[in-house]
Amino acid sequence: MSEASDLGDLTIGEDPGTGEQTAAPVRALVTRMHRQKPYELGFPTNLAFDLSDAGILLSTLTNNAGDPAHSDTADISTKPMERAVIAWFTELAGGDPDGTYGYVTGSGSEGILFGLHTGRRRLPRAPLYASAEAHYSVRKAAGLLRMELVEVACRADGGMDPDALYAACRTRRRRDALTGRRPRGAVVVATVGTTMRGAVDDLPALRAASAPAGPVHVHSDAALGGLLAAFSPARPAWGLGQGADSLSVSGHKLVGCPVPCGVVLTPDRYVSPVPVGAYLGTDDHTLGCSRSGLAAALLWMRLRRLGTSGVRDLVHRCRRTAVYARTALERAGARPERLPEAIAVTFDRPPRDVVDRWHLATQGDRAHLVAMPHVTPEAVDALCRDLTAASR
Numbered sequence: 001m002s003e004a005s006d007l008g009d010l011t012i013g014e015d016p017g018t019g020e021q022t023a024a025p026v027r028a029l030v031t032r033m034h035r036q037k038p039y040e041l042g043f044p045t046n047l048a049f050d051l052s053d054a055g056i057l058l059s060t061l062t063n064n065a066g067d068p069a070h071s072d073t074a075d076i077s078t079k080p081m082e083r084a085v086i087a088w089f090t091e092l093a094g095g096d097p098d099g100t101y102g103y104v105t106g107s108g109s110e111g112i113l114f115g116l117h118t119g120r121r122r123l124p125r126a127p128l129y130a131s132a133e134a135h136y137s138v139r140k141a142a143g144l145l146r147m148e149l150v151e152v153a154c155r156a157d158g159g160m161d162p163d164a165l166y167a168a169c170r171t172r173r174r175r176d177a178l179t180g181r182r183p184r185g186a187v188v189v190a191t192v193g194t195t196m197r198g199a200v201d202d203l204p205a206l207r208a209a210s211a212p213a214g215p216v217h218v219h220s221d222a223a224l225g226g227l228l229a230a231f232s233p234a235r236p237a238w239g240l241g242q243g244a245d246s247l248s249v250s251g252h253k254l255v256g257c258p259v260p261c262g263v264v265l266t267p268d269r270y271v272s273p274v275p276v277g278a279y280l281g282t283d284d285h286t287l288g289c290s291r292s293g294l295a296a297a298l299l300w301m302r303l304r305r306l307g308t309s310g311v312r313d314l315v316h317r318c319r320r321t322a323v324y325a326r327t328a329l330e331r332a333g334a335r336p337e338r339l340p341e342a343i344a345v346t347f348d349r350p351p352r353d354v355v356d357r358w359h360l361a362t363q364g365d366r367a368h369l370v371a372m373p374h375v376t377p378e379a380v381d382a383l384c385r386d387l388t389a390a391s392r
């Protein structure tokens, strides 16, 4: 995005500004973002929605402080909607409707931190095992939680290699046994849809492979791939009913939402029996205290309007576009690769001006597009024309 200069003077001065002085730059910024939308091919966020009729939510503070299951003393929350969102995700993820804890997070990354914190509480001495392709938030969480991070090699498709995980767990267990220590266990991150290629870790295989470590907590990082997995013909394991002990999803990715958000779930029995938050008049097992009631309400609005069938349709539409993109990129000579069922398509990294114009994500000598709902075949064709022109 270009400089702020065309937005006028944004400095907060001594004197109060007028409504128009704040509305005009916001309008200009939003207009610019709308113009840019057709070119946003590289990032896994759904931009095909309009919740501008939710503006009334901006007329009040909505603070979902503490757990969604309890109203709090302040009672200025959107917790009833949050509970509906959590119930929908719990059912989809195969969780026990009466025994699953969850809340709407600020992002997928917060959900990873919560899930790994939960694993850390259960298995305080366990190392964290994650693949080299795991999202960088996992490394941040390991640092914050002061967990030993063991990076596990990937298979050719970018999924974690269960044999490598088995070897890593066994090595550590043997080392501990030599010093007479009890099994420390393993906290394992299964990535359900790696960021660059959309590779899906084989969750049951990872669970089995980590058995030599002793007790295991598997966190499913299903930021984008959880909903894709739920509605894919192959139905790869991603949920609580399929071997995950906690899972996190981004709300603004596939579903699309005007603010970043996410959902985290884990069985009730894994959350601390000693909640805090007494002064709010509610239990609080979340990572913070105040949480965005706006995010929960907007995510609820998106899901309520789509319905389960609408989310399923979105997934199918994304897959059709990804198939189209692979063929078009092949024709353009960009050497595309698409994993089965993935909506990410990687291809040879084009020159800088093409990367910038189409907001492509890059890694080494490859770039990718993600066929999110706002990505059209026409946009893919236009990208391919640019790629062809750039290779001449």
Ligand SMILES: Cc1ncc(COP(=O)(O)O)c(C=O)c1O
Pocket (backbone or CB within 6 Å): 044, 107, 108, 109, 110, 135, 137, 191, 192, 193, 194, 195, 221, 223, 224, 250, 251, 260, 261, 262
């Ligand atoms: C696999 C994976 N996990 C986690 C995240 C982080 O999610 P968020 O951006 O919602 O924090 C991403 C973001 O792209 C991701 O691709």
